[in-house]
Amino acid sequence: xxxxxxxxxxxxxxxxxxxxxxxxxMIVAGTSPLDGFRALFVGAxxxxxxxxxxxxxxxxxxxxxxGICLAFRAGLFNIGAEGQLLIGALCAGALGAVLTVxxxxxxxxxxxxxxxxxxxxxxxxxxxxxxxxxxEIIATLMLNFVAxxxxxxxxxxxxxxxxxxxxxxxxxxxKYWLPALxxxxxxxxxxxxxxxxxxxxxxxxxxxxxxxxxxxxxEAPEAARRSGINLGRLTWLALTLSxxxxxxxxxxxxxGELHRFNTQLSPGYGFTAIAVALVGDLQPLWICLAAxxxxxxxSGGLAxxxxxxxxxxxxxxxxxxIILVLAARRYVATRVEGTxx
Amino acid sequence: MxxxxxxxxxxxxxxATPIIYAALGGVISERSGVINIGLEGMMAAxxxxxVVASFATHSPILGLAAGIGAGALFGYLLAxxxxxxxxxxxxxxxxxxxxxxxxAAYGLVLLFNQPGASVQxxxxxSSYWVLVVLAFALAALLxxxxxxTPWGLRIRxxxxxxxxxxxxxxxxxxxxxxxxxxxGALAGLGGAFxxxxxxxxxSDGMTAGRGFIALAAVIFGRWHPVGATVxxxxxxxxxxxxxxxxxxxxxxxxxxxxxxxxxxxxxxxxGVTGRVRAPAADGVPF
Numbered sequence: 001x002x003x004x005x006x007x008x009x010x011x012x013x014x015x016x017x018x019x020x021x022x023x024x025x026m027i028v029a030g031t032s033p034l035d036g037f038r039a040l041f042v043g044a045x046x047x048x049x050x051x052x053x054x055x056x057x058x059x060x061x062x063x064x065x066x067g068i069c070l071a072f073r074a075g076l077f078n079i080g081a082e083g084q085l086l087i088g089a090l091c092a093g094a095l096g097a098v099l100t101v102x103x104x105x106x107x108x109x110x111x112x113x114x115x116x117x118x119x120x121x122x123x124x125x126x127x128x129x130x131x132x133x134x135x136e137i138i139a140t141l142m143l144n145f146v147a148x149x150x151x152x153x154x155x156x157x158x159x160x161x162x163x164x165x166x167x168x169x170x171x172x173x174x175k176y177w178l179p180a181l182x183x184x185x186x187x188x189x190x191x192x193x194x195x196x197x198x199x200x201x202x203x204x205x206x207x208x209x210x211x212x213x214x215x216x217x218x219e220a221p222e223a224a225r226r227s228g229i230n231l232g233r234l235t236w237l238a239l240t241l242s243x244x245x246x247x248x249x250x251x252x253x254x255x256g257e258l259h260r261f262n263t264q265l266s267p268g269y270g271f272t273a274i275a276v277a278l279v280g281d282l283q284p285l286w287i288c289l290a291a292x293x294x295x296x297x298x299s300g301g302l303a304x305x306x307x308x309x310x311x312x313x314x315x316x317x318x319x320x321x322i323i324l325v326l327a328a329r330r331y332v333a334t335r336v337e338g339t340x341x
Numbered sequence: 342m343x344x345x346x347x348x349x350x351x352x353x354x355x356x357a358t359p360i361i362y363a364a365l366g367g368v369i370s371e372r373s374g375v376i377n378i379g380l381e382g383m384m385a386a387x388x389x390x391x392v393v394a395s396f397a398t399h400s401p402i403l404g405l406a407a408g409i410g411a412g413a414l415f416g417y418l419l420a421x422x423x424x425x426x427x428x429x430x431x432x433x434x435x436x437x438x439x440x441x442x443x444x445a446a447y448g449l450v451l452l453f454n455q456p457g458a459s460v461q462x463x464x465x466x467s468s469y470w471v472l473v474v475l476a477f478a479l480a481a482l483l484x485x486x487x488x489x490t491p492w493g494l495r496i497r498x499x500x501x502x503x504x505x506x507x508x509x510x511x512x513x514x515x516x517x518x519x520x521x522x523x524x525g526a527l528a529g530l531g532g533a534f535x536x537x538x539x540x541x542x543x544s545d546g547m548t549a550g551r552g553f554i555a556l557a558a559v560i561f562g563r564w565h566p567v568g569a570t571v572x573x574x575x576x577x578x579x580x581x582x583x584x585x586x587x588x589x590x591x592x593x594x595x596x597x598x599x600x601x602x603x604x605x606x607x608x609x610x611x612g613v614t615g616r617v618r619a620p621a622a623d624g625v626p627f
Contacts, residue, residue, distance in 0.1 A: 029451060077431055132611040135430060135560065137378060139610060140551045142603040149600035156596055274435060311450035318444025320382075323436030324418075327428035 014279045014322055015293070021321060027315035036308045042294040042313030043303020050303075051186025056257055058295030059187075060266070062194040063249020064273035065123075065291055066201055069282050071242035073205060074234060075218030080125060080147030081246040082270025084118040086263075088145025088247020090151045091117030093169040093254045093261025094159050096176050103175035110176065111251045118247015119240045121147060130232035136239065146271070152263050161260065168262040178256035188256030194291075197245065198284040205284070214238060246270065268316070272298070275319040278326045294319075349578075349585050354473055355539065357570075357577025359384070361476040362531030364562070364569040365483055366416075366524035367483025371564055372487060373520030374500035374513070375423050376624040378434025379415060380528045381552025382441030388536035389445035392543040393452060395462040404462070404537050405530070412529015413442060413475040413522050420521035424514040425625035438552075446545055457545055464541035472534050476570075479527075483566040498518055500620035503627040511625055528552065550603065554624035557606040563617045572609060579605040 026036035044054045064081035071078035078084075091113040099106045106339040128134035152167055161170030168246060178188035216224040217234050225231050249269075254261050276294050280287030302310035363380045370377040377383075390411035395404030415437055422428045446456070454458045465472070473481035487493035495516055498506045529552070536543045554576050555569075562568025580602040587595050 001578075025447070077435075083390065128607070128611045134607075134610045136555050138553050138560075139607060141550060142557070142607050142610075145550050145603040146600040146607075149597055149603075153594050154600075157594075208507055270438065275439070278432065282573035305450075311447045311456075313443045313446035313450065317440050317447055318443075320436045320439030320441075323439060324422060324428075324433050325436075327422065327430075327432035327436060328426045 013325075014290075017325065018293075018297075018318055019323055021318045022314065025317065026308070026310050029308075029310040029314070031310050036304060036310050039306075039308040039310075040300035040304045041296070042300075043307070044201045044300030048182070048183055050299065051183045052187040054292075054295045054299040055182070055187045056189055056295075057298040058291045059191045059194050059256075060249060060253055060269045061234040061273050061276050061294055062191075062198065062288060062291040063252065063297070064246040064270045065143035065276035065280065065287050066194070066197055066284060067118075067242040067245035067249070068246065068273055069280070069284060069287055070214070071122075071238050072282055073211075073218050074214045074238035075221060076129070076235065076238055076242075077137045078122070078140050078239060079137060079271070080122070080143045080243070081273050082266060082268065083140070083144035084246035085241035085250035085253075085266055085270050086119045086144075086147045087121045087250070088114035088118030088149050088244075089250030089254045089265055090154065090159075090261050091247070094154075096172045096255065097159070097161065097170040097212075097260075099173075099176065106173075106176045107178060107255055110255050111248055114247040114249075114251025114254075115244040116247070118250060119244030121247070122243020123236060123240040125243075126236030126293075129239065132236040136235075137158060139338075140239075142206075148263070151261075153192060155261060155263060159261075164260075168264070169260050172255065172259045174259075176255060177259055178290060184199050186257045188252065189254040190252035193252065194249070195288060198288050201284040229290065246273075267298075272316070272319055275323050278323055345585065345589070349581055352581035352584060354576075355359045355469075356580040357573045357604065358473045358476045358538075359531040359534045360551050360555050360558060360573040360576055361480060361527045361570050362534065363552050364558040364573050365476075365479055365566055366527035366531075367555050367559040368562070368564055368566050368569050369483065369487070369496065369527070370416075370524035371516045371559060371623050372500045372620055373496045374620060374622045375420065375505060375521050375524075376434065377419060377521060377524050377528075378431050378556070379419050379437030379441075379552075380434075380524070380555055381433075381548055381550065383412040383415045383525045383528035384413075384532035384535070384548045384552050385438075385445050386415050386441040386531030388547060389441075389459075389532075389543045390529070391447065391533035391537045392459050392462050395464070395537050396460070399463050399466045401463050401537050405457060405465070405533050408533025408536075409529045412532065413526035416522040416525015416528070417518070419525070422622045423521065423626065424518055424559045430624050430626070440566075442546070443500035443541065445624045446594040449543070449545065449582065461541045462537065464537045469538035472530075472538055474480075475501055480566045480570040487566065490529050497620070499627075500622055504509050517627075519582060528555075531555075543568065554602065554606045557610045560617065560619075561609040561613050563613075575609070576602050576605055587606060 023033035026033045092110040095113045124137040129136045155167045181187045276290045280290035297315045305312040389406035391404040391408030394407030422433045499513035499516045506513040558569045558572035561572040583598045583601045
């Protein structure tokens with residue numbers, strides 16, 4: 001299949017597959033697909049608030065999906081976006097709780113803190129891969145659990161807000177809240193940041209030397225190495241950037257939606273984002289569209305569960321099936337353990 | 342103090358058991374040339390199905406069998422995708438993980454009408470120690486099968502040089518299919534041990550990355566059944582240590598301690614790779 005037909009076949013096939021499988025999941029749950037889909041779409045797009053929530057989910061998925069896409073382009077499978085997002089959010093929330101600078105500067109600092117936190121988390125796996133040849137798939141996943149344990153430890157103790165009931169940091173001063181994009185909803189201008197980032201990545205992949213190196217090391221590592229690309233350096237750089245992007249996403253959830261850090265802030269965005277990146281065919285602009293589609297499922301899923309009694313977890317089964325089907329395309333250049341410098 | 346050491350030793354073996362089953366599954370699959378990233382999901386499938394079957398029949402033995410069957414089924418799914426469609430095995434395995442975790446969560450709401458955890462069902466009770474012993478016995482058996490029997494040689498050849506298997510008149514795709522089904526069955530057994538062996542219910546996320554810890558154990562154990570089992574005992578020790586220490590030393594950060602087995606797996610992964618070699622055709626579609 002050539003590139004253009006792949007792009008059409010991917011998303012279209014995915015949509016058809018989603019509709020068929022969702023119908024099946026609804027029938028199994030004893031609901032007619034008509035009622036189920038009505039509940040889903042009314043819940044996701046039925047009003048100003050619903051649209052706002054769908055775009056909130058879109059934003060939350062778009063950041064980690066773009067991060068995963070970047071690593072994937074370098075042939076690295078990052079399934080640790082969940083942990084990177086969490087650490088980014090934690091850093092942003094912890095910093096935001098103690099800041100005393102003007103609003104815009106504070107927000108900028110929080111986003112940078114998110115990038116640094118998420119980036120550092122990605123860098124651990126990148127360093128392990130580049131230095132020791134450690135499998136990045138296992139490493140990034142292990143780090144998710146380490147991230148969750150440390151975040152819980154910190155917000156149960158030292159970073160816990162003075163008035164917080166559960167495991168969360170203190171509330172942010174309203175001047176550190178990202179401005180609303182759709183007044184009256186939780187949607188913040190983080191969505192615009194995510195879209196701008198997608199454009200930037202599209203340009204980086206297509207037009208820059210770094211983007212070329214990334215793709216070369218992902219698609220033909222041996223050729224890339226012989227042409228003088230430092231694969232080890234590229235590996236940790238790709239995983240660091242990948243984590244940083246997910247980390248910024250976490251920071252925008254803190255600053256834009258929740259206005260504090262909470263250990264429950266991600267219902268698995270980092271994992272759904274893998275499906276988003278793959279359905280988007282690793283093209284940043286298509287990923288934006290895929291994120292919107294999965295955003296509809298995420299936010300409509302809750303309504304579907306409440307009013308049509310279809311468990312929303314059906315969505316995750318469908319994500320998994322889509323990934324399985326898309327696996328028939330080759331994405332990751334096979335790298336044997338321990339061959340990296 | 343002696344009592345504490347005995348507790349720690351016993352708990353280490355119990356905590357190592359589900360990881361050993363999954364790791365043995367990982368060894369046999371990778372030896373045949375298929376990377377099974379889906380071990381985690383197959384464990385969840387086994388754990389959930391075992392609970393459902395035990396709930397329906399009130400027989401934990403049937404539950405165990407159903408758990409093994411569910412794991413084998415998803416093993417077959419991966420094998421089919423890997424041999425027939427030559428899929429990217431890592432992406433496919435990730436898909437299977439999502440399907441199984443999501444499917445169990447969907448099933449929890451549908452069957453037990455409650456999210457998060459199932460109701461309590463008939464469990465193996467105190468006879469779960471049989472499965473602990475069986476795990477170690479299976480490790481020894483698999484070591485013998487892989488290195489001392491013709492079938493083992495064929496499996497290893499499929500993972501090293503599938504073309505050579507063809508020229509010997511055998512079908513490496515069929516061998517890989519058998520190996521991955523067996524791998525799924527073992528992971529399913531490990532999952533069933535978690536849900537109706539150690540406990541008596543299924544709860545969301547109860548596999549907690551054990552499938553991936555098992556993959557780390559496979560690498561640390563240099564793709565040998567016995568080596569992987571030793572690695573699992575080490576990881577099981579750190580998991581047990583976390584439980585034992587929590588009750589004993591008050592100033593230890595309890596939540597951060599939960600990261601212990603994962604950190605141990607990370608260190609093992611970084612410490613050994615580079616000096617070990619995977620089967621030559623591991624993860625390469627044929």
